[in-house]
Amino acid sequence: IIDIQHGSQPLYYGFKDKKYVIVFNGEIYNYLELKEKLIQEGFLFHTDSDTEVLLAAYCKWKQELLRYLNGMFAFAIYDPQQEILFLARDPLGQKPLYYAVQKDSILFASEPKAIISYPQWTPKISPFSLLKFFFFDFIPGQDSIFEGIFKLLPGHCMTIQLQNLSFAIKKYFEISFHPSTSITIQEAVPALRAKLQESVQRHLISHVPLGIFLSGGVDSTTILAIAQKISSSRLPTFSIGFEETGFDETPYIQEVVKYYHCQHSHFLFSPTQFKETFKEMLSFMDEPFGDPAFLPTFFLAKQSVPSIKVALGGEGSDELFAGYFPFLAMYPANLCQNFIPPPLLRGLQKLISLLPHKDAYFSLDFKIRRFLQGLTQKAPLRLPFWMTSAPPPRLASILKRDFWSLPLWKALEEEMERIFQNLNLNEIKGVEGCFHYFLKVYLPHDILYKFDRAAMYHSLEGRSPFLDKELIDFALQLPPTLKFRNFILKFILKEAVKPWLPQKIFTRPKQGFGVPLFKWMKGPLKKWMIHSLKAITHNQSQPFFDSKAVQKIVSETLEGKRDHSRILYNLILFSGFYSQWFQKEKLEDDCFL
Incomplete structure (x- = not known):
């Protein structure tokens, strides 16, 4: 580079x-x-x-x-x-x-x-x-x-x-929060603008073609806005969309492209691309990774490499500046745990589980289920339980006894508690606990893993200007009240970049990068899912999973009773990974297609 x-x-x-x-x-x-x-x-x-x-x-x-x-x-x-x-x-x-x-x-x-x-x-x-x-x-x-x-x-x-x-x-480096209580928003805004501009300028240094991955959100648009000011030429931008409206950010992307007059390439990610990309990804993957958004990221990297060798993305902003929904949920969660008895919470959880599951992105029933799922746990486990698609009872039902034991689960609990070992209880139950989890666990092991592997598989270098060392040091000094205020996520970042962004981007609702798995598995990916799970559902002798239990969650998903799509995706992924690396089976031409 x-x-x-x-x-x-x-x-x-x-x-x-x-x-x-x-x-x-x-x-x-x-x-x-x-x-x-x-x-x-x-x-x-x-x-x-x-x-x-x-x-x-x-x-x-x-x-x-x-x-x-x-x-x-x-x-x-x-x-x-x-x-x-x-x-x-x-x-x-x-x-x-x-x-x-x-x-x-x-x-x-x-x-x-x-x-x-x-x-x-x-x-x-x-x-x-x-x-x-x-x-x-x-x-x-x-x-x-x-x-x-x-x-x-x-x-x-x-x-x-x-x-x-x-x-x-x-x-040699510890993520430590040392907020300055004396810094005001009038001081913080121009200082943050300067740090952002310096970071993007450093990240633009390259002796090979460079571009920007665009989502239509605040983070990637901020990088584009600064890059346009600095660069002598217009950098190419790349984006991906879905036919499913709830998951598609194309209208916002088009708004950004029009506003900045971008040299832009946009790609559609369909169930066909999903299957083809899954097979190609599996031939490279030497460790299972269960975030389905890896596939469209992988696909986007592949489409962009004929034009660029370096891609800038907005990774790290949500973790540094409080951009995730759990930051919004902490205060109401504490109220509920203080005033609602645990037996009543568990009863509400069972009652909500009877509601039909919807296909929409981050639907209301999904939010309520996850919220209650975390509320039934002690404080250090609340956030991991909000994030998981496989809580222990469900996980225990599909794993064979050799791979599910009380000592193993206790070890997992202890590991989750160690994440918060330097925090007191009030911090664990507050936004400090969120920052701790997202920066130390979710960012390196999910977000950055996804961005680096998806890009590097295609010899594309992914860069994250929000993770510039000087910007990190500055962000860790900002008090949480500047990052999260009046239930507005990333408050200080939005105030800082407001003059640079189109109004529609600045005011748009938060949306993560998701894949419509549940809808696809009931429709265009149905045959693919059933075929890909045969190694588990038709082979009780395999060492890991209970075949009948897996058949049950397949049926519940196809009938729309429950959304097990993330677990099923992970089962398919692990099955393919295991076949390739442990059974040394070459993937057949029709395998996973």
């Missing part, structure tokens, strides 16, 4: 008779400033690559270099003088890094498949990770789906002593 002629890896660098080697995935956005500092210190450079600057920075500051970096990265540096390997991952987890430890080796890579291919490695499914995947739709924390393969967590670094292969992992 930067200095494509001379930035080949591994890259070697020598300084004062000392030599170092690096492999690096990502971008260092402040590399030009760092390069200037290092030149003043006597360092010489032979390329224009940010990789060389990163390695020279290690020569100068050793492991303290992490304090100076503004970027997204996963890298490994070989230091022959100290006989160590030094690995690090960026603060919020935009770039992946996995590792595994064996008796005589330590393996590391950007993907589990590289580790699995090691001759002495025998892959095994982790029962705990399987449980986490079906509960969260992704696998949070350091675990992967494979026993013995771990993620280096965001904001962590790892030092490996090559003499004896001992290693130490250290946290």
Whole structure:
């Protein structure tokens, strides 16, 4: 992306008779400033690559270099003088890094498949990770789906002593909320505008074609508005839509395209594209990931690569500036838990479960079900239960006993509680708990995983200007009352960007990026779903799932009695993943089509 002629890896660098080697995935956005500092210190450079600057920075500051970096990265540096390997991952987890430890080796890579291919490695499914995947739709924390393969967590670094292969992992960045109670909205608005403009300018640095993924929402439109001011040429924009009105944001996208006179490409994502993209995605995927929005993101990346090699997106804004519906639900949830007895809440939950399920995006019955689902849990579990499509009773019914046990569920509870271990009860039950969950769990393991993998599968680099280090530091200083006010989500961000955005975009209702799974599974994806689940529903000998229980939720979904579409999607996904990586079955031409 930067200095494509001379930035080949591994890259070697020598300084004062000392030599170092690096492999690096990502971008260092402040590399030009760092390069200037290092030149003043006597360092010489032979390329224009940010990789060389990163390695020279290690020569100068050793492991303290992490304090100076503004970027997204996963890298490994070989230091022959100290006989160590030094690995690090960026603060919020935009770039992946996995590792595994064996008796005589330590393996590391950007993907589990590289580790699995090691001759002495025998892959095994982790029962705990399987449980986490079906509960969260992704696998949070350091675990992967494979026993013995771990993620280096965001904001962590790892030092490996090559003499004896001992290693130490250290946290170098902590998401800590230190709001300034003295900052006023009159001070915060212009400061936020300046940080946004500086971030977008840094993210526009590229030696290859660059564009913007457009959703028609505040976040991506803000990036476009700033980029149009900065760039000497109009950047191409790309978007995706659905035929289903409740899920389609095309009218807002068209409003933005017209307002900014964009060079725009728009694509329709239909059930046919869903099936074709699912099969293509599965051939790449080496870890199950259950967010269905991965598929249209994957499809959009594929359509855009003939034109661009870098795409800017709005990821990170909702997590930093309070953009999700649970921020709205915290206060009424506390009132309900204070005044409504738990038995009555559970009774209401059973009563609501009898209502018919609607196809619409984020329908009223969906909101009520999820709201009550979380209210029946203690405070640390409330938010994860609001987000899950597979609460424990439903999950227990479809998993075989070998993969569902009380100790495993207790371990999952404990992991959820550890997310909030540095917060008191009032903070857990307030907006602080939401920020904590969305920034530490949902952002790295869902949003950023989706954006990076979907783009990188097509050799497209995805960048997130809202996750600029300086912008993050500033956002964490803002008090929650500026981010969420009078039940308005992202209040301070909207105030800051109001002069730049069309009125319709500024005032539009919040909408996430969803896929009409429930409607499609009852209609155009019905045959696909039934065919794709045969390995489970017609094979009681498979080790994970109760075939009859899965048949039951298939019937309930097809009849419209209950919406199990997310669970069924995850079952299909895991079944295909398992066949490919553990049974070594080549996907047939008609498989998943």
